[in-house]
Amino acid sequence: MKGEPKELKLTVNGKPCELKVKPKTLLVELLRDELKLTGTKRGCLVSACGACTVIIDGKAVKSCSMLALQANGHEVTTIEGVADGDKLHPIQEAFVSHGAIECGFCTPGRVMSAKALLDENPNPTREEVREAMQGNLCADEGYVKYIEGVEIAAKKMREGE
Amino acid sequence: MAETQPTVGEYSIIGKPLPRVDARAKVTGEAKYAADIEAPSMLWGKVKRSPYAHARILSIDTSKAEKMPGVKAVITGKDFNGYKWGWSRPTRDEEPLATTTVRYLYEGVAAVAAIDEDTAEEACELIEVEYEPLPAVFDPFEAMQEGAPLVHENRPGNICVEYHWNFGDVEKAFAESYLVREDTFKTPRMAKGYIEPPAILAYWPDSNHLTVQAAKGSPYFPYRILANCFKLPLSNVRIIQPFIGCDFGGTKNDMVNCDFSAPMLAKKTGRPVKFVYTQFEELTTCLRRHPMWVTIKTGVTKDGLLTAIHNKIISDGGAYTRMSPLSNFLTGICMGLPYHLPNFKHDIACYFTNNPSSAAMRGHGIYHTRFAGDVQMDMIAKELGLDPVEMRLKNAIENPEPGKIYETINQLHVATCGVKECIEKVAKGINWEERGGKAKKVEGDKAYGIGFAAATYLSGTKLSAHNACAAIIRVCEDGSVNFLTGASDVGQGSDTVGCAIVAEVLGITLDDIDIKRVDSAHTPVDPGSYGSRVTVLAGAAAKNAAEDAKRQLLEVAAQQFGVKPEEVDIRDKNVFVKSNPEKSMPWLKLVRIACYETPGKVIIGRGYSTQGIKVYGLADFSKGVGDIGTNYSFTAQASEVEVDVETGVVKCTDNSVIAHDCGFPLNPPAVETQVQGGAYHQGVATALYEEFKMDKGSTLNPNLVDYQRPRAYEAPMTKVEHVITNDPYGPFGAKEASEGSVCSAPPAIISAIHDAAGVWIKDLPAQPEKVFWALKEKREKEKKGK
Numbered sequence: 001m002k003g004e005p006k007e008l009k010l011t012v013n014g015k016p017c018e019l020k021v022k023p024k025t026l027l028v029e030l031l032r033d034e035l036k037l038t039g040t041k042r043g044c045l046v047s048a049c050g051a052c053t054v055i056i057d058g059k060a061v062k063s064c065s066m067l068a069l070q071a072n073g074h075e076v077t078t079i080e081g082v083a084d085g086d087k088l089h090p091i092q093e094a095f096v097s098h099g100a101i102e103c104g105f106c107t108p109g110r111v112m113s114a115k116a117l118l119d120e121n122p123n124p125t126r127e128e129v130r131e132a133m134q135g136n137l138c139a140d141e142g143y144v145k146y147i148e149g150v151e152i153a154a155k156k157m158r159e160g161e
Numbered sequence: 162m163a164e165t166q167p168t169v170g171e172y173s174i175i176g177k178p179l180p181r182v183d184a185r186a187k188v189t190g191e192a193k194y195a196a197d198i199e200a201p202s203m204l205w206g207k208v209k210r211s212p213y214a215h216a217r218i219l220s221i222d223t224s225k226a227e228k229m230p231g232v233k234a235v236i237t238g239k240d241f242n243g244y245k246w247g248w249s250r251p252t253r254d255e256e257p258l259a260t261t262t263v264r265y266l267y268e269g270v271a272a273v274a275a276i277d278e279d280t281a282e283e284a285c286e287l288i289e290v291e292y293e294p295l296p297a298v299f300d301p302f303e304a305m306q307e308g309a310p311l312v313h314e315n316r317p318g319n320i321c322v323e324y325h326w327n328f329g330d331v332e333k334a335f336a337e338s339y340l341v342r343e344d345t346f347k348t349p350r351m352a353k354g355y356i357e358p359p360a361i362l363a364y365w366p367d368s369n370h371l372t373v374q375a376a377k378g379s380p381y382f383p384y385r386i387l388a389n390c391f392k393l394p395l396s397n398v399r400i401i402q403p404f405i406g407c408d409f410g411g412t413k414n415d416m417v418n419c420d421f422s423a424p425m426l427a428k429k430t431g432r433p434v435k436f437v438y439t440q441f442e443e444l445t446t447c448l449r450r451h452p453m454w455v456t457i458k459t460g461v462t463k464d465g466l467l468t469a470i471h472n473k474i475i476s477d478g479g480a481y482t483r484m485s486p487l488s489n490f491l492t493g494i495c496m497g498l499p500y501h502l503p504n505f506k507h508d509i510a511c512y513f514t515n516n517p518s519s520a521a522m523r524g525h526g527i528y529h530t531r532f533a534g535d536v537q538m539d540m541i542a543k544e545l546g547l548d549p550v551e552m553r554l555k556n557a558i559e560n561p562e563p564g565k566i567y568e569t570i571n572q573l574h575v576a577t578c579g580v581k582e583c584i585e586k587v588a589k590g591i592n593w594e595e596r597g598g599k600a601k602k603v604e605g606d607k608a609y610g611i612g613f614a615a616a617t618y619l620s621g622t623k624l625s626a627h628n629a630c631a632a633i634i635r636v637c638e639d640g641s642v643n644f645l646t647g648a649s650d651v652g653q654g655s656d657t658v659g660c661a662i663v664a665e666v667l668g669i670t671l672d673d674i675d676i677k678r679v680d681s682a683h684t685p686v687d688p689g690s691y692g693s694r695v696t697v698l699a700g701a702a703a704k705n706a707a708e709d710a711k712r713q714l715l716e717v718a719a720q721q722f723g724v725k726p727e728e729v730d731i732r733d734k735n736v737f738v739k740s741n742p743e744k745s746m747p748w749l750k751l752v753r754i755a756c757y758e759t760p761g762k763v764i765i766g767r768g769y770s771t772q773g774i775k776v777y778g779l780a781d782f783s784k785g786v787g788d789i790g791t792n793y794s795f796t797a798q799a800s801e802v803e804v805d806v807e808t809g810v811v812k813c814t815d816n817s818v819i820a821h822d823c824g825f826p827l828n829p830p831a832v833e834t835q836v837q838g839g840a841y842h843q844g845v846a847t848a849l850y851e852e853f854k855m856d857k858g859s860t861l862n863p864n865l866v867d868y869q870r871p872r873a874y875e876a877p878m879t880k881v882e883h884v885i886t887n888d889p890y891g892p893f894g895a896k897e898a899s900e901g902s903v904c905s906a907p908p909a910i911i912s913a914i915h916d917a918a919g920v921w922i923k924d925l926p927a928q929p930e931k932v933f934w935a936l937k938e939k940r941e942k943e944k945k946g947k
Contacts, residue, residue: 038197039190041406043356044440048865051356079190088188096184099830102838103652104187105194105357105406133873137865139354139407140652142837143876145830 010071012037013081021068028052030068031078039079039108043137050136053109054078060116062135079108082115090160091115094153100145102138110136114150122158126151173733174665175893179828181657182676183404183650192404195360195376200433203362204233206426207281207436208418209271209288210446211263214515214858215297215310218261218290221271226287231280234429235288236422237271244390246416252482254313257390257421263292264312264480265517266858267446269418274426274434299858301454301477301512312480312513321478321511322486326493326785328570329504334469338460342541346457346533347924349852350477351450352868353522354842357406358443359413363423364433371424372399378408378651379689380679386416387424395681402679408651409843410521411448414691415483418446444863448520449853451476451488451511455533465547467556469504470496472530478511479518485511487624488519490782491526494789496534497569498617499580500556505570507785515858521691523843524903527618532847532925535614535908540921549613549912550588553797557581557615560886572786574777575793577886577896579822580615583797586882587613590818591799601916606807609814610917615797616904619790620897621770621890622692625779630699631685632706634663634766636714638756640734640749642667644676647687648699653899654831655695659703661827662892666707667714668731669748685769693897696827697791698770700892705768713764717755721746773890792890795822796901798840800877802913809933811849811914813877819902822884825894833881835899840879844906846871849926 005020012035021030026045031037031054040063043051047065054063055077082089088096091114101107110133117124117132124132129150138146186192211218223235238260247253258269271288275281296310303309304319312319335341361375371391377383380400388398405413419436427434438447453476460468474492478485493507542552557580561567567575588594591611602609635643644663650656660674667673677684687699711731718736719726722744730739737745755762773791780787801816819836826832850871854861862868887894907925915921920935 032197037190038193041194041357042196042437043358044865046440046864046866049356049440083189088185092188095188096180099178099181099184099828099834101181101184101187102654102834103355103357103405103407104183104192105355105404107187108190111188130873130876135872137356137870137872138838139356139409139842140838141834142839142841142879143873144837144841144878145834147873147876147878 006069008069008072010073011075013077023067023069025068026064027066027068027071028063031063037078037080041105041108048137050109050113051106053112053136055112055116058116058119060113079111082111089115090156091118091150091153094149094156095146098145098149098152100141100149102140106136106138110146114153118154118157122154124154172665174671175661175827176825178830179657179661179671181654181831182660182671183656194357194406195362195374195403196437198362198374198403200362200364203433203435204274204276204426204430205278205281206272206274206419206423206434207278207285208269208422209273209285210267211259211270211292213263213292213294214266215295216263216292217295218259218263218270219293220291222289223271225289226273226284229280229284229287231276232273232284233276233432234274234426235271235284236425236429240425241390241421246386246390247482248484248486252486255481258418265515272418272422272426274430297515297858299514299516299855301475301514304512304514312515316513319513321482321513322489323510324490324493324507324785326507326571329469331469331471331504331506334504335460338468339463340541340544341458341460342537343456343458344537344540344923346455346536348453348455348529348532349847349925350452350855351522351847351851352444352853353409353411353449354846354870355407355409358438358440359417359419359447360437361419361423362433362435363427365427369393370397370399372401373424374401374403375420376405376413378405378413378649379691380649380681381647381687382414382689383416383420384681390421391424398681400679400681402649405649405651408690409523410525410691411484413651414689415448415520440865441863444868445860446517448483448518450522451478451519453529455529457533457537459537459541461541465542465545465552465555467500467502470502470534471506472496472508474509476509476511477514477516477519479514479516481518483518484520486782488521488526492530493785494571494780495527495573495617495619496530497571497573498575498793499558499578499615499795501558502570516855523839524900525692528904528907531616531904532907536911539912539915550584550593553584553613553615554581557584573788576890577824577888578795579884579886580795580797582884583795583820583822584615586820586884587797587799587818590880590882591801591816593799606805608804608806608917609801610804610913610915611799611801612909612912612916613797613799614905614908614912616901618693618794618897618900618904620693620794621697621773621791622694622789623779623791627688629769630687630702631767631769632699632702633685634706634710636710636752636764638752640673640752642669642674644674644703645684646676646699646703647679647685648695649679649690651690653695653835654828655699657831658696658700658827662700662703663707666704667711669734693900696895697891697897700895701770701772702768704892705771706766709768710764710766713762713766714751714755717762718751721754776890792824792888792896794896794898794901796820796905798902798905798909800906800909800913802910802917804914804918804932806918806936809929809936811927811932812875813845813910815878817877817879818882819879819905820882820884821898821901822886822896823898824886824888824891824896826883827893827895829883832883832898836881836902837879839899840902840906841876843903845877845910847925848907848910852926
């Protein structure tokens with residue numbers, strides 16, 4: 001029947017998940033309400049603010065822009081899956097040490113956008129960094145230190161590997 | 162990045178770049194914001210809203226909604242027994258949910274609690290409300306007409322608040338001036354711009370105690386208001402502060418429909434109730450910045466010295482009074498800064514309309530008149546053939562000698578003023594002199610220009626009633642320290658600065674300090690996070706509390722060393738006799754002795770802010786005199802823009818410098834993000850991008866797609882220069898950082914557009930169509946002139 005919960009299989013932060021969800025459930029709702037991964041923020045629900053950005057099969061995606069069922073069979077990474085145990089990812093490290101973070105509401109989405117960029121392009125130009133971060137609205141810090149933070153992380157990641 | 166580093170002086174911790182104490186929780190997603198919090202057996206709430214901007218409520222029938230499966234309770238405004246609230250006692254004109262009249266579109270009239278969000282929303286549809294639509298007014302010019310419909314029946318003329326002040330002899334000064342100029346400027350109706358919408362979880366642990374976790378930047382506002390509303394002693398209201406996704410004044414200080422509805426529904430159902438507003442609800446019903454029409458008349462001498470200013474301002478207050486008395490007051494009170502002003506007249510009237518209410522926003526009040534004043538200053542400089550930097554330096558206030566005070570014509574008192582140094586630094590930073598003061602250049606369709614502005618902002622706002630912040634320092638037996646403050650970090654970085662102050666005073670490290678977010682059951686009462694007051698006033702409280710704890714510890718140390726307490730000090734976790742540093746012991750040993758030596762002490766330091774609070778008394782709103790701030794920050798900005806002369810599209814380039822005098826930067830990178838964010842999000846945004854489009858009380862762009870906010874592409878990579886003046890009224894010399902640059906960005910950018918393309922855009926924001934038509938008009942005039 002229409003509206004009845006349907007089977008969903010996906011991988012979240014490396015762990016396989018099997019569950020039943022209503023067809024209308026958005027991916028952001030699945031992550032936050034069902035899987036309790038509240039690091040992914042619900043900001044605007046119209047794919048404008050980027051606070052709900054996650055990585056699906058290597059691409060940064062706004063998790064309010066798709067249904068949970070559309071993630072069937074895919075690999076989803078949320079902010080909770082970025083650090084290696086207690087060890088922060090170089091992007092997280094750079095945002096902290098460079099003083100990029102203010103209220104922090106947009107920060108998880110921004111880490112995900114930056115990670116998708118650097119995983120694909122380890123040496124981006126400033127314009128490419130701006131382009132990758134264009135989907136993530138911020139309200140308080142002026143973008144400057146976030147943009148510089150991504151560049152610092154990119155440099156560290158290139159030197160480290 | 163800052164190119165000049167502030168002098169660190171004798172400090173161990175403050176003044177150096179500090180990683181924020183909450184950054185790790187935020188960057189890993191561990192930080193819990195209000196919408197992330199759940200409670201067992203929690204219900205979801207939704208507000209039923211009015212489809213009219215002005216209407217009488219004839220009846221509300223909730224019976225169908227109550228019968229819907231999954232619905233646990235429905236409330237209307239009547240459940241609040243006539244309770245009204247407002248910014249101050251005489252302005253309590255708003256109900257938690259409207260009972261008899263709705264005054265703006267989508268005002269809340271009822272609310273539902275149900276087992277999930279969808280059920281609550283569907284139940285709202287089943288509530289039947291009968292309205293009698295009333296004639297309405299949608300801008301202050303309609304509202305001021307004789308016979309215009311009244312928004313509040315008991316408020317004749319729709320006047321929300323007005324001020325008329327007069328200092329010196331403005332008319333005489335105009336008569337004697339070499340040049341007098343009058344212009345009208347318009348500032349836009351703006352969203353606060355934070356991404357986290359209002360959210361609240363409320364529950365009653367028992368019938369006499371209320372607990373609330375909400376997205377409120379000033380948690381002691383709901384503490385007081387909810388105690389009053391639910392007739393509870395303050396001791397029984399517990400506000401536990403989650404992380405806050407920005408504030409900027411207004412909505413997250415003040416209350417919205419869900420902040421009353423959640424506790425009432427929780428009381429009725431005996432279960433926790435949670436509301437999370439949609440961005441649509443935020444952008445259609447929550448508080449926005451006042452749109453203002455600022456007519457400014459300025460006189461100058463032949464040399465360009467200001468002789469007098471007369472402001473005539475009309476503002477749109479929206480449906481309820483809210484903070485309008487303060488917003489409108491702030492447009493005039495700082496007019497005597499940052500330029501010397503010998504004669505001044507201020508007439509402002511704010512009108513009720515059937516638009517959503519207006520309220521405070523970063524750069525509160527001052528930005529409207531600073532925009533008008535600084536742009537007009539450039540217009541005058543052009544007429545007199547003066548350089549914009551020279552014009553500002555001529556009029557800028559000197560930094561008073563140490564111990565001396567500069568008094569404005571309306572009795573504001575300034576102990577330190579770095580505005581001249583700020584102006585000089587930005588002129589140098591943008592290579593103004595090397596360009597021969599002529600920045601203008603054209604490449605194809607693109608014209609480039611540079612604009613300057615200077616501004617001031619008050620810090621440590623002082624209002625009538627409770628102003629002091631307080632702090633408690635608990636020294637644990639293992640040497641770690643709990644820092645309890647009533648102040649809230651909504652992103653500005655005050656938690657880190659507070660911890661740094663405590664560590665600095667105690668002579669230990671930042672890692673030794675654990676700050677507790679506000680829990681009104683345990684933390685001391687605090688006015689709130691507004692008016693750039695937290696670092697200055699809560700910072701001073703933290704300093705006093707840490708000094709109190711240190712004094713108790715030094716008494717123990719003195720006993721151990723056989724000296725007087727004032728002969729002992731602590732630095733880098735080493736306790737030592739000042740005259741004989743060999744005589745020493747580690748911090749941990751001192752703490753152990755203090756806590757364990759029979760019968761054992763419990764080290765608790767307490768303090769509240771005392772600096773500057775009483776120095777010159779409080780501001781008098783009716784007369785427009787007196788100090789509204791504990792001290793005053795100063796800012797100057799130079800910005801370059803690129804104007805596409807074919808399309809009218811304006812963009813800020815990366816060639817941009819801001820110099821800010823925050824007294825002493827306690828955490829320099831935090832000052833930089835505050836200054837960049839202020840200049841950018843609410844400064845550049847105001848100048849070029851953001852405005853609510855309205856049609857008869859309806860917001861036409863109520864989402865973050867149509868309400869276009871600048872993003873990373875549009876972000877100028879602004880350089881920040883620190884100017885250090887060490888203010889005697891702030892902790893360790895500190896003054897505010899961020900609201901000044903909100904005020905300096907719009908005039909700098911509008912002047913830069915003129916410098917590039919020769920048009921003055923007086924009506925913000927300078928969106929492409931406005932610039933396009935202005936350029937077209939200019940070209941046509943030039944043709945005719947030939």
